[in-house]
Amino acid sequence: MHFEPSAERGAALDIRMRARLADTLDYVFDEAGDELRVSPAEARRAGAEIRAASQSPNRFGAYYDMVLALEDNDIERARGMAREVLIPAGAREMRVAAIGDRAGGEAARYRRMLMNDPAMLHDCDAALLASAEARIVAAFDLLDRGFPAMANEIRALLREVVIAEGPEDPKAPTFDGASSYMLWGATLLNARGQTNVLDTAQALAHESGHNLLFGFCVSGSLVENSDEELFSSPLRQDARPMDGVFHATYVVARMHQTVSRLLEAGVIDDESMPGALADLAAHRRNFAAGDQVIRDGGRLTPLGTEVIESARSYMAGCGEPRGIRAGQLAIGQARR
Amino acid sequence: MDNPTTKLDWTRMLGFEQIADGRGATGQAQRAPLEAKVGGKPTPTIDARIGAKVGSKPVDIGTKIGAKIGTKPGPV
Numbered sequence: 001m002h003f004e005p006s007a008e009r010g011a012a013l014d015i016r017m018r019a020r021l022a023d024t025l026d027y028v029f030d031e032a033g034d035e036l037r038v039s040p041a042e043a044r045r046a047g048a049e050i051r052a053a054s055q056s057p058n059r060f061g062a063y064y065d066m067v068l069a070l071e072d073n074d075i076e077r078a079r080g081m082a083r084e085v086l087i088p089a090g091a092r093e094m095r096v097a098a099i100g101d102r103a104g105g106e107a108a109r110y111r112r113m114l115m116n117d118p119a120m121l122h123d124c125d126a127a128l129l130a131s132a133e134a135r136i137v138a139a140f141d142l143l144d145r146g147f148p149a150m151a152n153e154i155r156a157l158l159r160e161v162v163i164a165e166g167p168e169d170p171k172a173p174t175f176d177g178a179s180s181y182m183l184w185g186a187t188l189l190n191a192r193g194q195t196n197v198l199d200t201a202q203a204l205a206h207e208s209g210h211n212l213l214f215g216f217c218v219s220g221s222l223v224e225n226s227d228e229e230l231f232s233s234p235l236r237q238d239a240r241p242m243d244g245v246f247h248a249t250y251v252v253a254r255m256h257q258t259v260s261r262l263l264e265a266g267v268i269d270d271e272s273m274p275g276a277l278a279d280l281a282a283h284r285r286n287f288a289a290g291d292q293v294i295r296d297g298g299r300l301t302p303l304g305t306e307v308i309e310s311a312r313s314y315m316a317g318c319g320e321p322r323g324i325r326a327g328q329l330a331i332g333q334a335r336r
Numbered sequence: 337m338d339n340p341t342t343k344l345d346w347t348r349m350l351g352f353e354q355i356a357d358g359r360g361a362t363g364q365a366q367r368a369p370l371e372a373k374v375g376g377k378p379t380p381t382i383d384a385r386i387g388a389k390v391g392s393k394p395v396d397i398g399t400k401i402g403a404k405i406g407t408k409p410g411p412v
Contacts, residue, residue, distance in 0.1 A: 017350075020350045021350050023350075024348070024349045024350040027348050027349065028344065028349065031340070031343040031344055032340035032343055032344065035340040036340065063350070064351060064365055067344075067346075067349060067352075070340050070344065075340070078340070113369065114369050115369060115371070116368055116369060116371075175371040176371075177371070178369045178370060178371045179369065179370050180369040180370070181351060181364045181365055181367055182351065182365055210370045214364070217364065218350070218364075219353055220353065221364070227367065241367075243367060244368075244370060247370055
């Protein structure tokens with residue numbers, strides 16, 4: 001397994017995840033189609049659509065809501081969710097949209113699946129939304145110029161960048177972005193979470209990295225630790241399950257790679273340079289801290305070992321970006 | 337009417353495969369959303385929120401499914 005991003009890798013993971021959803025729906029509708037009132041023809045059509053083209057994350061979310069309603073023995077709700085699963089939802093292009101810019105049920109699902117406390121998510125006012133959208137466009141432009149492989153992998157992995165506003169109160173709990181296994185291809189960004197284009201580019205690399213890991217572990221986990229075992233995480237003050245520490249550590253390496261390649265490509269302007277160098281140093285420290293937690297407490301599956309070794313190999317071999325002077329690095333390190 | 341869940345082998349279903357490995361783990365689907373802190377420091381009060389989260393919905397669902405799988409001889 002390699003650490004380098006590519007559109008081909010993202011597309012292959014999307015195909016595999018869709019195939020798993022289609023196979024699952026074949027199975028569920030075969031076993032419980034009568035109770036769900038889904039005809040064999042409807043089931044076949046849905047499976048064919050899902051296998052044929054990228055899908056809205058909402059179709060994945062509706063599937064999870066359907067089977068969890070079954071688990072709750074709520075057959076009426078499961079039937080409603082099954083009707084939603086059957087609605088064609090092809091999504092060939094990546095969409096950037098506010099969380100409220102979708103039908104009511106879908107918006108509520110996104111809030112519930114992307115955030116443990118949906119009350120933290122607010123609709124942006126028009127000005128904040130416009131500035132967030134402009135930053136995302138500029139971030140993709142920056143990546144296209146300096147690290148096109150990352151830009152193309154993100155486009156292959158993500159079907160939706162969802163924008164919401166976090167709490168305005170600086171003392172309130174907040175977030176910068178979020179991803180959920182149940183919404184394959186969606187990522188949430190806080191319109192207040194990034195204030196410049198470089199931060200947004202890193203946030204996109206970060207959040208798409210979670211989706212990348214979801215794709216890697218479509219049929220199995222990265223770690224054997226239970227979710228009740230908690231450890232310190234390089235990116236958060238609260239203790240996290242090993243799966244979360246693994247995710248954070250891996251995506252930190254991905255952020256380091258992004259900043260490093262942008263620096264090497266010479267696309268970071270002078271104004272952003274000190275922040276970029278500071279971020280680079282912080283990512284290296286955070287990766288080392290997270291990796292030590294994994295080495296000390298992680299019980300990795302063979303897949304998890306392979307994935308984290310790819311990140312370790314990248315971090316061990318990347319050195320400092322070419323063309324960056326030692327004095328500049330010292331300035332960056334002093335900023336954090 | 338039959339209860340459809342009695343027919344379903346959750347380990348064959350996307351997001352719930354991990355129940356198959358005998359570790360009692362929840363499926364991928366029940367994992368909490370991953371909320372990133374890209375810049376700045378998390379506020380201290382986030383601890384309480386996450387603490388409540390770990391003990392609430394994702395674990396409840398996983399426990400329920402795990403219990404169901406564990407008390408039946410297998411898929412029917």
